[in-house]
Amino acid sequence: MVVSQTDPFDIFSLEARGNHALYARMRREDPIHRALDPRTGAAVWFLTRYDDCVTFMKDKRFGKVPRSAAEPASAHAMQTAINRHMLNLDEPDHTRLKSLVHLVFTPGRVRDLRSRLQAIAEELLTTIDREVAEGDEFDLAAHYGEVFPLLSIMEMLGLPAADYPKFRRWTKTVLLLSEETSTETAILELSHYLNQQIDARRTHANAPDDLLTGLIFAEAAGDRLSREELLSMVFLLFAAGYETVANFINSSMLTLLNNLDQMRLLRDNLDDPVLVSSAVEELLRYNSPSYMTLPSWAFEDVVLGGKQIRCGDSVHAVLHAANRDPAVFDHPNVFAISRQPNKHLAFSLGIHYCLGAPLARLEGEIALTTLLRWLPDW
Numbered sequence: 052m053v054v055s056q057t058d059p060f061d062i063f064s065l066e067a068r069g070n071h072a073l074y075a076r077m078r079r080e081d082p083i084h085r086a087l088d089p090r091t092g093a094a095v096w097f098l099t100r101y102d103d104c105v106t107f108m109k110d111k112r113f114g115k116v117p118r119s120a121a122e123p124a125s126a127h128a129m130q131t132a133i134n135r136h137m138l139n140l141d142e143p144d145h146t147r148l149k150s151l152v153h154l155v156f157t158p159g160r161v162r163d164l165r166s167r168l169q170a171i172a173e174e175l176l177t178t179i180d181r182e183v184a185e186g187d188e189f190d191l192a193a194h195y196g197e198v199f200p201l202l203s204i205m206e207m208l209g210l211p212a213a214d215y216p217k218f219r220r221w222t223k224t225v226l227l228l229s230e231e232t233s234t235e236t237a238i239l240e241l242s243h244y245l246n247q248q249i250d251a252r253r254t255h256a257n258a259p260d261d262l263l264t265g266l267i268f269a270e271a272a273g274d275r276l277s278r279e280e281l282l283s284m285v286f287l288l289f290a291a292g293y294e295t296v297a298n299f300i301n302s303s304m305l306t307l308l309n310n311l312d313q314m315r316l317l318r319d320n321l322d323d324p325v326l327v328s329s330a331v332e333e334l335l336r337y338n339s340p341s342y343m344t345l346p347s348w349a350f351e352d353v354v355l356g357g358k359q360i361r362c363g364d365s366v367h368a369v370l371h372a373a374n375r376d377p378a379v380f381d382h383p384n385v386f387a388i389s390r391q392p393n394k395h396l397a398f399s400l401g402i403h404y405c406l407g408a409p410l411a412r413l414e415g416e417i418a419l420t421t422l423l424r425w426l427p428d429w
């Protein structure tokens with residue numbers, strides 16, 4: 052269905068993404084904005100003020116499972132199964148899965164990864180060093196910012212780094228970032244590979260102490276993840292933790308290059324954990340790598356900020372916009388690595404708060420500090 056009405060903010064256009072002048076206008080003129088999806092004609096709401104986003108993300112009258120028949124089911128049964136992960140579920144199914152994964156995806160397990168992730172970042176930069184010495188040009192985003200996040204999740208799960216090229220192809224295909232193979236083939240190959248890894252851990256008396264083993268044996272009140280749930284959980288970790296962190300690292304490098312005084316301040320204080328940690332938070336706020344939440348649907352008619360959201364309408368919190376709301380952040384368009392307080396919403400809020408936040412913070416810190424040490428004069 053083609054919609055003839057034009058949206059005053061043209062919010063579905065590519066130009067709208069990361070357009071902070073547009074977000075500022077939306078926050079002022081129509082902070083709870085209703086637009087029509089140009090593909091389906093369905094009503095979609097965009098929230099750009101911090102407080103509205105917070106209220107919405109905690110409101111249980113919205114959920115990730117559309118209750119109207121209008122949402123098309125996935126064409127492929129395998130794809131439907133793998134998409135039944137917690138980011139697409141509401142309570143109580145969501146609570147059950149998140150409780151199980153929380154038993155093993157712990158801050159302690161993430162902390163223990165530090166030295167391995169540090170070694171991975173250094174190995175990648177050594178390879179780039181060699182390329183530079185040979186006089187080749189190199190693309191830092193493609194050879195570092197995009198590689199490091201995938202290798203980090205593989206390391207946490209306990210999957211061999213040698214399989215990186217396969218994972219890159221599968222993940223990029225499933226996330227629709229590449230068309231090297233069909234989505235069905237990628238899902239089939241990935242599932243086959245993971246099934247072998249799971250079988251090996253189930254039958255081995257001395258299974259490695261990695262996240263995949265943890266997920267297989269995680270148990271609460273006699274309940275465990277089924278084989279299908281395991282596959283879709285691992286799939287979610289790759290889907291949620293690859294592009295987001297790659298965006299984070301790459302946009303952070305750009306932000307630092309565009310703010311040389313802040314980059315120098317950081318580079319001269321790399322041994323100050325408080326400043327490094329606040330720089331990571333400011334980079335998360337300023338760049339908001341997940342620029343808006345995936346859609347949530349209203350389960351009933353809801354009045355939000357004086358606007359009537361109808362049952363079945365979908366809603367996005369535009370995190371990019373909320374994180375630069377002047378009602379909450381002083382001089383929001385200024386990038387200041389020592390900013391305090393900094394209660395940004397980059398990882399969302401409420402029941403779908405990012406499971407991988409501790410890992411994302413660690414990856415961002417290691418990727419950027421290692422890079423600044425490696426190349427002090429960018």
Ligand code: HEM
Pocket residue numbers: 137138139149204287288289291292293295296299339340341343344345346397398399402403404405406407408410411
């Ligand atoms: C800077 C990097 C990251 C950002 C900005 C980010 C942001 C987010 C956001 C905004 C959500 C909520 C989405 C929504 O409600 O629609 C989310 C959920 C999630 N993220 Fe992240 N994420 C990052 C990295 C990661 C990593 C590294 C992992 C794991 C390997 C991960 C795993 C997840 C999972 C499993 C969920 C679903 C949680 C649930 O439904 O309860 N994320 N993330």
